[in-house]
Amino acid sequence: MISRHWAGVVKRGLEHHYINHLERETFPSLARLPGFVSASILRRSVDDGIEFRIVTVWRSLDAIRAFAGDDLEAAVVPPVAAAMMVRYDRRAVHYEVVGEAKGGVS
Numbered sequence: 001m002i003s004r005h006w007a008g009v010v011k012r013g014l015e016h017h018y019i020n021h022l023e024r025e026t027f028p029s030l031a032r033l034p035g036f037v038s039a040s041i042l043r044r045s046v047d048d049g050i051e052f053r054i055v056t057v058w059r060s061l062d063a064i065r066a067f068a069g070d071d072l073e074a075a076v077v078p079p080v081a082a083a084m085m086v087r088y089d090r091r092a093v094h095y096e097v098v099g100e101a102k103g104g105v106s
Contacts, residue, residue: 001037001097004056004064006075008088009049018052018084025078030056035063049086057097064094 010018022041030036037057044051058064061072068076073091082088 002058003095003097004092006089006092007053009051009086010084011086012049014084015050021081033066035059
């Protein structure tokens with residue numbers, strides 16, 4: 001499995017719009033792609049806005065290629081999302097998932 005990481009800083013006051021965009025547009029589109037496993041939204045406040053790190057998990061690099069195209073590290077940022085951003089990474093970073101821990105029920 002491959003974990004894809006990408007980050008961008010959203011203008012203050014637009015963070016809820018950005019989360020809605022991800023949950024209503026981006027994630028449903030990803031869920032329809034073969035090889036997509038999961039996605040997470042992480043956020044923190046930074047000086048110039050709200051930074052979001054989007055972490056997606058895929059079964060293979062070929063599955064990512066169906067999403068990102070032949071340049072696997074190219075950021076995929078639709079115009080509606082880019083308009084909410086102060087700045088964003090132009091390149092994504094990929095990690096091979098080599099281990100995992102899950103919590104148990106208490």
